[in-house]
Amino acid sequence: MADAPPPGYASTALLVVLALLPAAIAIAFAVTGRAVTGAGVLVGAALLAPGRALVDLQLAVDVLRASRPEILVPTSLAPLEPAAGLWLLVAGHVLAAVAGALALARAGAEPGSVYAAEFDDPSADRPTRARSVFTRSALLAGTIAAVGLLVVPFASDNAFVLALGVVDSPAPARYGLLALALGAAGAAVFAGSAANLAVARGMVLGLLAAVAAVTVPQITAGLFTELLHPAFGPFLALAATAALAAALWSVSPAASAKDADVRLDLRSLHRVAGVLGVLTSAAAVIAGTSSLIVADGIDTPPAYASRLFLPVAVAVLLLSAPMLASGSAAATRPAFIVVLAGVGLAAAGSLDAAFTATGASGAVTVGAGVWFAGLALVLACAAAVTAAIAGGAERDDVDLTERSYALPVAAPAAVAALLAVGAYGLPVLKAPDLVAPGIWAEFRFASWGLLIALGAVVAAAALAPAARPPRAGALLLGAAALVGFRALEYPLTAARAADGRPGQGLWLAIAAVVALVIAAATAVSARR
Template sequence: MPAAFAVSVLAFLLLTTGALLPVVDGGQRGLAAGPVLLVVLAGLPLVVAGACVVRGGTVAAAGVLAGVAALAPGRAVLDLQFAAGPSRAVRPELYLPSDLYAHSPAAGLWLLVAGHAATGVAGVLALRSRAGGGDGAVATETGEPGRRLALAVSAAVVAAIGLVMQPFTSADVYLLAQNAFEGPVVAMAGYLLVAAALPVTAAIAASSGDTDLMRGCLLGAAAGGAALALPAVVAALGIGTLGLSPGPVVTLAGLAVLVLAALVRMPVVGAEVGAVGVRLPGSSRLRAATGVLALAAGGCAVIGALTPQLETQGQVAAPESPARWSLLAAGLVVGVLGAALALPRAAVLVRPVLSVAWVAVFVAGTAVLDTAVTATGSAGGVASSGPGVVWTWVAMVGAAVAACSSVVAGAVERDDLDDSDGLDRSDDNSGHDNSGNRDNSGNRDNSDDLDDGDGSGTAAAGVPRTPVVLLGALAVAGVLAIVAFGLPVFTAPDYVAAGLWARFGTPSWGLLAGAVVVLGALALVPRSRPTRAVGLLCGVGVVLALHAASFPLSRGEIAGVSVGPGFWFAFAAVLAVLVAATAAALARSPRENADSPVLGRKRH
């Protein structure tokens, strides 16, 4: 912890100096109290962590540094908008545009970026000190962790939604008050990184089982989020040409609830308290919550696809995004998967599919939002964002939260199966050594333990080694998937589709997310139980199939459209995934056959 505190003090000094110095050569601040406010907000995490140390909570202090560090990458990218295009940065506390000249970044910007980098290093050092032993005992949750998890994640999602909304209204011709999806790409990437980090941090912290670490992480995340929302409120109230917008108010309300989730003791409702604390809610309850989130995300995606993305004044017709039918299809698929989680016998098989398929909403959603970003990206445009923009990004955030909930549910499933394995083996004859799971001394051999899909931990023993056919099919599918996401699925005259290495734009972020999720799922397949492996591969197949389907779904929207190379690579990747799924299904272990709700009942 001393090293973490030292680096956090350095981060505070860098952020403070960067706030006091100009971030743009020749630029003026729009808010006189901006430097003071930014200094206070930069020192807030350090003050909270110091208060935790004074009260004897070094673990909570480590959590504070880790929580604020989770938001540091997004905040750094957001500040880099001053280097990419300062006139498009909506940060009047640092710079208020007064002309259309191209200004160069100044020293203050690089000090701010260095401060965010130091914040991230401090968080890593704090977690490493905690992992290295910390201060001994772990304070476990004494209430119902499920309630705290739901409250914290819900509050973080609300705060994330506020962050990507319009920060304030503006009557200044040089300051365009746009939401995250209407603004420039760099700023949008920063806002999305922060918005995604908030619920993920809240979910990980609330499910950690360590009360002090959880409270610290939630407080640190709230402090980091307030550093973005509070200046917008102060600027709206202190600058005559600006007006208050609901976005930052929604963010601050969500962060206030996040603080309450960290500090308020949750009531005990049927919690089972043992020597190691309490468990997360049952896997069935978590699957049900995941299903509700997925169903809501799918519904929002459908509404976003069917409502206008743009609104125009006068007789000019607003253009429609050709990708809206892909968003409609992705929303229907995710919604159906969410509804299937309500069926107990199907939920165990469907959950791994949803853990991958959610990203299809993100891939299609970013393509849909590209129309609004392009049409509203310049001053004096006749188009403004329509209701479809709001529904689309709510669907994207909801799908990401559903994925986080699905991963947590998978971890609980793993724990349940591990406990079941332990009970079953306790009834076995410990003198048998020909089962591959025990030696002559009765000790379990863990050499065959595998991971239970979507990163949820160790799995049951008895799973055979990964077949060579499966490994080969996974490798081929991974290469084909990368190319499929990188090349256009369709082409047309006078139309250049966004990609990963050509014309990187708003849709490219969705393609990048799809490629990362697909590759991550393929990497987890060899370490998963066969049933979960097949589920992950089905999810990969769904994502690739929906990506390829954007060609037939867009044929009636673009004149002269023809099939592109990305379609054929996606089609070939789906075939490779089918081969891998077949190989994974044939690798089913005897225990999987016994435990399967379809193939049989568990033997005792």
């Protein structure tokens, strides 16, 4: 932009590295004799290029509604004219899309050439079972990444920097965000279902590089730009894409050559998920024991909002240990995935408290607890996606032809789901001067954590009646622990408000826990 104000942070080197990353990875693979993997990198990155171009064109239409602090932070309402750099940036996206199209078409390689022969090598093909497992898992990861790209990229207390998601964004940025979401989901599924493992690996690396090019500047802006704060969306998109990339690259060509060897990868996925769970627990403990805010010369209040991290960390750690053992991982996995939603519940509440405090005074800055809360959230997302991929791999080895819907389990599970709606929608603590975040009213950043936890409980209650008895029991017990975290908010945070008393949400949470435990006991003892 001509005569543009400076960006919110020193972003030039970061943006250059992120822009060159897909091409650099593709060249590195080509030089080392893995041209097909390099071609996949170009294809994966190209699927996000149209969306990125449309998002950048918003700078030419209305820079004040572009929400691009990594490029500039407006200081007035004066209009800005686009300069040559903007058109070069858009041209770069167009060339990236063309490169991906050429790579997809094998760049006109002659039949019998080395490049075409590598593409047509049948020894690199994945079996139908492996492709089916990763297609379903990639659909889940791509959907999560798409949601992360559609929501607001950061929170803003600066009137000149708007935090806009897909709903609030003007055209062409709105259409660019939609194209980004579709491109991310499409690239993930394309990579998961690709017949050639080299192509699949390259595509997911290209997708990860492209998602990083969008999200890393947003995350950095939220962390280092004055009056801006991080949001969960970019972390979610980056974590889901990284987990899918890790899963695809953890599959060895030898293991993917035979359907019977997919079980070997299942053990590897369980161990990766377990390690991520242990790391999540460690980050949650640090987040729960560190200061959320720092203020010079001011006594900061206790971090009540982050106390929920401690019981969540204990539960995640207890479930992570069995994930590392081959004999117990499969039985523990459903509860492990559900309980990880508790990290989102705790992180959203902690970040909401920190952002509210920093927005109230310029003398208040975020403390170490905020960084570790964000780290715990990213690790939890990666662990959940990895465990979900392992679940898809296991289901391909199970005969589900005689599976039935267990009505004795469905009844208490349905009651529990209804009680959970009230537990998360109504406050667990009531006080004269306390305005608690909610789902239907007082929707704040913390409300996203309530929605994540509620969605996990409802999903577990809906899936359990159709699941195998041990898995159904694990799902429901995990959901019971998740609702239990909501009930623990009262004893852990009651001291934050004078004259506090239990709210309706506390009693509904306790009732939901009881209903879920009954449903779990019924599922385990039921005969299908």
